[in-house]
Amino acid sequence: MSLLRLDQIGRTYDMGHVQVEALHGVSMTVERGEMVAILGPSGSGKTTMMSIIGCLDRPTSGRYELDGTDVGSLNDAALARIRSRTIGFVFQSYNLLPGTSAMDNVATPLLYQGVSRRERQARAAAALEQLGLGHRLRHEPSELSGGEQQRVALARALVTKPALVLADEPTGNLALHQGQEVLALFQDLHAAGHTILLITHNPEVAAIAQRQVHLLDGAVVDAGIAA
Numbered sequence: 001m002s003l004l005r006l007d008q009i010g011r012t013y014d015m016g017h018v019q020v021e022a023l024h025g026v027s028m029t030v031e032r033g034e035m036v037a038i039l040g041p042s043g044s045g046k047t048t049m050m051s052i053i054g055c056l057d058r059p060t061s062g063r064y065e066l067d068g069t070d071v072g073s074l075n076d077a078a079l080a081r082i083r084s085r086t087i088g089f090v091f092q093s094y095n096l097l098p099g100t101s102a103m104d105n106v107a108t109p110l111l112y113q114g115v116s117r118r119e120r121q122a123r124a125a126a127a128l129e130q131l132g133l134g135h136r137l138r139h140e141p142s143e144l145s146g147g148e149q150q151r152v153a154l155a156r157a158l159v160t161k162p163a164l165v166l167a168d169e170p171t172g173n174l175a176l177h178q179g180q181e182v183l184a185l186f187q188d189l190h191a192a193g194h195t196i197l198l199i200t201h202n203p204e205v206a207a208i209a210q211r212q213v214h215l216l217d218g219a220v221v222d223a224g225i226a227a
């Protein structure tokens, strides 16, 4: 069973006076353990696709199965549950809580899973140590470099042990060498068995994945071949 299966997914934004068809007829599958890049220019529908795959938004047509569940059949509470259980997000702008330590940032997703405070702290510290930030547990985002902030965000994505890591332009705000460090971490995670979906407009970033799915004007123009 594939981890993700999108079948003829469409997403039209209703602007009242005009309809914007951001995605149409998008089909793709991702197997467990794959690292796949979704590559396309600005406006091609990448963020819309990430929102649907991440259960932050719903398609207006088509069928989406995540980890064997037909996502379209879920109510909002069930959708939020499958999201927090199955997916770890990494965003271009890190989206860390300001004025909050790296450790508490990483521990936050566990709060919604009813994990005890002691275990939250232990798992957050372990995730940060795994990403080379064991010496930055008490630092707040403003006291960290961009690359360090993105590593905190990556630790936060991983702390729930998600089936899928979903990253939208994770190096988009980083200087070259910091971006390369973050990409190397994604490669390590893939080697360790994680399933990763990397969304980017940058072919050099997409090249670290074994397969590139090309998106243009809201449609898949090339689904790549599994390596």
Ligand SMILES: Nc1ncnc2c1ncn2[C@@H]1O[C@H](COP(=O)(O)OP(=O)(O)O)[C@@H](O)[C@H]1O
Residues within 6 Å of the ligand: 013, 015, 020, 021, 022, 040, 041, 042, 043, 044, 045, 046, 047, 048, 049
């Ligand atoms: N919330 C929205 N409401 C209306 N149109 C949107 C919305 N989000 C995206 N779009 C439009 O959908 C298309 C795809 O956008 P997006 O998914 O953000 O592409 P990308 O991430 O590849 O730049 C664009 O034409 C964009 O203007």
Ligand SMILES: [Mg+2]
Residues within 6 Å of the ligand: 046, 047, 048
């Ligand atoms: Mg985008």
